[in-house]
Amino acid sequence: MHFMTALKAAWQQRDSLLCVGLDPDPAKFPAHLQGRPQAILEFCTAIVDATADLACCFKPQIAYFAAHRAEDQLEALIAHIHARHPGTPVVLDAKRGDIGSTAEQYAVEAFERYRADAITVNPYMGRDSVEPYLAYPEKGVILLCRTSNPGGSDLQFLEVGKPGGGVEKLYERVARLVAEDWNASGNCGLVVGATFPDEITRVRALTGDMPLLVPGIGAQGGDIAATLAAGRTADGTGLMINSSRAILYAGVHANEGEDFAAAARRVALDTRDAINAQR
């Protein structure tokens, strides 16, 4: 199914804009999983099964698998999501960016090996570095625009000359390039951090109904109400609001006797409802 079709259906059917980020850190796993050979897969599938009905998508972060030599577990995790929770899109958070011939290899990695429905991509190398992903018309291509980290301003907030006069910020240029040019097949999205609601407003104005992936609520301090006010579309969707650590490691602060997946579900439910209260 086309990523955009699946995402829109998930927004409606799950009544959720919540993206559950899967950043597995074995050092934070519950004691009974420590040291098990498939601990990353077991942890993530438990989180997935406990939260799938509350999420519009899942976003595994490939770095957390690669650092632990766990590519096979990432493959198995995504296969599990497709098999057990059909219709839940998987966004592979990889932030790749390279020349065309290399980007073709990364596209094979993301879409054919891992069977992700969408990938995050870095725009710094320009259009031909993105085309190999766009060549998969069913897949989503989500470009970094305005990121949630402090250093995001180092380049993204620089003023650049606008064709025809005036200036705009670099992240605005990226948003315009994507909306006006790279999105010809209608399969692009943008990453805009929740820590910058004014910029979410600007990006929404420049991109119509384009889906925005919004990291930075929870551990990074972004505000849900401000994010919704800035970024929701007329029908109250348009956003994949990511929470990773606050959900995954809710068990660290869980109620007595509650297991980690139940704790994750409780926080995911609270987060989904907090988002819906602002829609």
Add this chain to the structure above:
Amino acid sequence: MHFMTALKAAWQQRDSLLCVGLDPDPAKFPAHLQGRPQAILEFCTAIVDATADLACCFKPQIAYFAAHRAEDQLEALIAHIHARHPGTPVVLDAKRGDIGSTAEQYAVEAFERYRADAITVNPYMGRDSVEPYLAYPEKGVILLCRTSNPGGSDLQFLEVGKPGGGVEKLYERVARLVAEDWNASGNCGLVVGATFPDEITRVRALTGDMPLLVPGIGAQGGDIAATLAAGRTADGTGLMINSSRAILYAGVHANEGEDFAAAARRVALDTRDAINAQR
């Protein structure tokens, strides 16, 4: 050994500025390797053993391994280079870029799992996205600055306002940020494509003796003489001039009876000597 120390020693001892890029594409392998389970490793180690005395560094491109589920072969390849050709730095071409907590995972992947001596990194997310790599003081961190692909101009060539007045190109800002701030530990380099010798000149002027990784000669059409004139330092070094496909697949056009590794050596030797003729 510190990446910069090893690189400088390799420049001198091998009398070479040639970086051999390892972008293994099984479809282009010689017939006797087709279908073998470790074909990627066998191909790359043969190329490495045939060219190590001619190269100042090797640059495996991780996408070509990841697309073929061959991370284990990349680990074995780098271990082989360290064991058989000590003193030859390995630059992992990964172009990673993410928030700090994720970048820490990518740094573990590159430096602890793969034991690379340096990594290429994308600067779009700013300083805190680069710090986890800089935290390994022995390792090289090579930031994308002006890339060799056509779309490189989409963002990198935009004019941005300069502090104190005037304008500069985005790639110049990146070069200045790296040279004046991010390189506090002296372990940074920059990627500047051979297809843009004027920009190599600018980057050299902004960065003193910082090592520049220069892709784009050979298949991408960059000119060796112009690259050397623009980028060499006073002692005739300062450059890692990459060639990948022209060396790896020289065997496709080999002399009758010549095997692929011997053909690769012949082209590597010719390329090294063509570079040295301009030093």
